[in-house]
Amino acid sequence: MKGRPLVGVIACRRQVEGHPAHTVTDKYLRALHDYGLAPVILPVWEKGVDTSLLERLDGLMLTGSHTNVEPHRYGAERIPENTRDDRDRDSVALALIPAAIERGLPLLGICRGFQEINVAMGGTLYQAVQKVPGMLDHREPEGDKATRYAPAHELAVEPGGLLARLYDQPGAQVNSLHQQGIERLGEGLRVEGRAPDGLIEAFSVKDAKAFALAVQWHPEWHPQESPINDALFRGFAEACARSR
Numbered sequence: 001m002k003g004r005p006l007v008g009v010i011a012c013r014r015q016v017e018g019h020p021a022h023t024v025t026d027k028y029l030r031a032l033h034d035y036g037l038a039p040v041i042l043p044v045w046e047k048g049v050d051t052s053l054l055e056r057l058d059g060l061m062l063t064g065s066h067t068n069v070e071p072h073r074y075g076a077e078r079i080p081e082n083t084r085d086d087r088d089r090d091s092v093a094l095a096l097i098p099a100a101i102e103r104g105l106p107l108l109g110i111c112r113g114f115q116e117i118n119v120a121m122g123g124t125l126y127q128a129v130q131k132v133p134g135m136l137d138h139r140e141p142e143g144d145k146a147t148r149y150a151p152a153h154e155l156a157v158e159p160g161g162l163l164a165r166l167y168d169q170p171g172a173q174v175n176s177l178h179q180q181g182i183e184r185l186g187e188g189l190r191v192e193g194r195a196p197d198g199l200i201e202a203f204s205v206k207d208a209k210a211f212a213l214a215v216q217w218h219p220e221w222h223p224q225e226s227p228i229n230d231a232l233f234r235g236f237a238e239a240c241a242r243s244r
């Protein structure tokens, strides 16, 4: 019996009780489990990553994080509002992304993971969307977790794309916990959804060999309670099962 498809989940580099650690918050892992997948945490070491490990996976998830892709990765100068880095995570993510796409490994990017894929494909980021004239403030609200991950704005689903095939409605309400956002979309990416201010909040990889979708919001927060997030995880899980 084969068991569940194995999905690599990139970690964040943290200090836990004074020790270097590789962490993933439970909601990402639980969402994968609840959709029939087996998560495997991928450490992020300064020495980088051997991308051949992707041959042993059936999918790859790039999680969110309060840290940001370092601005030099997309040719920008850091602004004062951009204060939290995770360069080990940057190194590993930016190595795994092109290798996963080339290999046709099902790929799901969430929030920071969405931004990482954009940068890996040559795109750029706003470091503080709220400072861009005409744009909304997309930052995490104050309050308990239910408040922070509550729906925050409408998402307009672009017709004719992967997200529209997964979720057959023109829009949805999504949460918003990010200060950064897409300034210039990377090469070979297709817009799949936008916020009311026009900010790109979902994209897919054009002509991808398998499922390759990334979103700015957090679908892993109680996905079964939101039709668009349920559809997204079902699609990813089905793609991982086919990838075996």
Ligand SMILES: N[C@@H](CCC(=O)NCCCC(=O)O)C(=O)O
Pocket (backbone or CB within 6 Å): 025, 063, 064, 065, 066, 067, 068, 110, 111, 112, 113, 177, 178, 179, 180, 181, 218
């Ligand atoms: N730091 C980036 C990305 C925001 C992000 O991933 N937030 C995650 C919050 C914690 C979690 O739910 O994992 C930005 O600010 O744009």
